[in-house]
Amino acid sequence: MWRCPPGLLLLLLLAGQGALGDRRGRWRRELAPGLHLRGIRDAGGRYCQEQDMCCRGRADDCALPYLGATCYCDLFCNRTVSDCCPDFWDFCLGVPPPFPPIQGCMHGGRIYPVFGTYWDNCNRCTCQEKGQWECDQEPCLVDLDMINAINRGNYGWQAGNHSAFWGMTLDEGIRYRLGTTRPSSSVMNMNEIYMVLDPGQVLPTAFEASEKWPNLIHEPLDQGNCAGSWAFSTAAVASDRVSIHSLGHMTPVLSPQNLLSCDTHHQQGCRGGRLDGAWWFLRRRGVVSDNCYPFSGHERDEAGPAPPCMMHSRAMGRGKRQATARCPNSHVHANDIYQVTPAYRLGSNEQEIMKELMENGPVQALMEVHEDFFLYQGGIYSHTPVSLSRPERYRRHGTHSVKITGWGEETQPDGKTLKYWTVANSWGPSWGERGHFRIVRGANECDIESFVLGVWGRVGMEDMGHH
Template identity: 40%
Template sequence: MAYTNHILLVFFGALALVLAYSGPDLPPGPYCGLTGQCCKDRQDGCSHRILDSKCYCDEFCNRTAGHDDCCPDYPQVCLGEIQETVQGCKFGSQYYAKGETVQKDCHKCTCVRGSEGPYDWECDQDPCLMSDEVIRNVRQAGLGWRATNYTQFYGKKLKDGLIYKLGTLPLSRETARLGRINIDKDVPYPPQFDSRQHWKNYISPVVDQGWCGSDWAVSVATIISDRFAIQSNGAEKVTLSPQSLLSCNLKQQQGCHGGHIDTAWIFAKNHGLVDEECFPYQAKVTNCPLKKRGNLLTDRCRPVVPQRTSRYKVGPPGRLGKEIDIMFDIMQSGPVQAIMTVYQDFFHYRDGIYRRSRFGNNELKGLHSVRVVGWGEENGDKYWIVANSWGTSWGEDGYFRIARGENESGIESFVVTVLSDVTEAYLRK
């Protein structure tokens, strides 16, 4: 009796193995189709090794509806059936039923059944933010800059990146026609100038705007911060909060879906900003805690100098004209704001002097507000030094260099300068 029980345990153990491997992960073979054998009745030798057990190609294996111990290809080879054991689509090591979805990079894919029977994935065709093709083509073309794949952008669509990693809305006709300031100073310009070196510890660190189209707020806040420090000889060195604009400058603005820079500058002029410690950046629109006609006292913000009670305001913004005018203003007063057009390849920038490659998608584009902090030359190739707002893991520690003097990507077409309203006692003479 014990011997019989042992035999039964072995038999059912082997059967359990076959059953365990009867799902989608069972190696497909061929087995019965390997030699074209399909055996009559019960023939234990009409079998094949499969994983740690055996499967059969005889009629006896077909005694149950599920063909439990038959080889995977028995229904097709021996019975002429169309295989329907897997009702779904495979992704990785799993199968998904009709109508279920998975994420492949940035694409949402749905399991559907084709007109001829098989199941397959149907994915949206929106281009992804990151593209191996762009990286490969930039490398092969030798354009003077390198491209890379940023993991923080993986799974994101290009159309969303143009909204949430940029944010500058098109200029109004009136703003676009704003007259340019022509300085025309006949002064020697050094081949290299970097605000970070010239005014050490005065220049704001690179901000990560997050997944929020707030470049318009970040660029305005950081430029005002820089100019307060420079124009006060460091007395009013302060990191101003982009959140002041994102949450409180709501008229005609769209928050994380974008904003107008002229509206932001007018808000900074009329109402002012508070510091980052008082109103930290959150990469989303929140309730505004600042009163419309308030000051640092009513806002419960701590001023960097005791004489200051008003928020940090600026004078009227001006538009700079030529390349040398931009250089002179940076050298005299600090970083300026510029608007550029961004296509897919720019998101891949790693280092070097950027020029648009035209690789990747050339239909989708967006406007981006950035902070120009200086300029330089490399082997006779002129460039601007620009702070981005995507964190320090992007580009050259958060910065990028872009061709100078040729309006690359429109970066010289609309450049804004402004003076900060520094406390009189600390104003640089």
């Protein structure tokens, strides 16, 4: 091991000052561009020491890979102070390095200045003055610990990361991805319509609306970061019901935006709304198709004004209505107004819901969404206890509304039979099972059987011909 005598060191350092511009003879060893800028990027890096290298004179193979460049542990490197390894001076020469220590923090192979930030999922990390990171501690909507806990447990469903939710806090998920206000007690006490099962009538063990009514059951839309499930689930159920009750003569995808922008009486658009108000509007005013009045999305900015209503209708007698404006989408001319009859509430008994669904089409259901539901990827959902051991802020829930389209049952690995509903959500086709989910049936899981609505499309004889 060769240590440099102090006198020679001074000469070497002085020689280094003179040799900065002297690149002759360096043809095999061009300086790595920007290797040092203000000195060395990871001042604490142990390179020469780990390899125990300190070579005399000039030895080009006395080098190591260094953050995408090359650094040297031979004495020749010291003539330029720009391609030495970070610990060359203190390890090989026993002196402090000739550059200021870097102010900042390392992350992912680069240095951030003091007060520099990066995002770790939904939390912002900030570089502090002493060179350490401090990160926010918000619970994130996509929580990898929760995903692993659910998949390790035997809960009957699989969890995963839905990329649209990455970077959102749990609080934002509850605020922006649901959006149905719990009905008032007077609405919750709405009389239920009882579907009487005929004597001896046995409902099938499995049923899917899209098999009974092919091409009349519409695929899930995506409400984005708009807390408008009240409008999306209402439009979804009405679209299917109008198609079924007109025997396929009308098959509109109805416009959630028409409801979000125009149904403003006690409704909050993309900040939440009530189902009874949505059905009142569909009955009294009607809405156009989604093509005619497309979704404008984006409503995370609390300060932004809600988009104004661009579609109004007027009575034409016999309770029917016609549009008083052209379609907001100028490429579409069909601005027919679709209406429904008054919505009715079903009993909470699963047999009644099943009979209604099988005879008249998909139904709307209110449900309580918990923190683990956002992570659903497939299987038969039920709310898991995985967050019970964590602080309160990791357990959040809010009210959502969805469209039930069918039911079935599945034998579990332990031999038990699990009954489920098939339900369409409004988080787009890449969430869950192609935009749908299955949830335990017959146990009022997450309140899904507590408030279920049906409605009839308003279809006259004249609608059966010309569409």
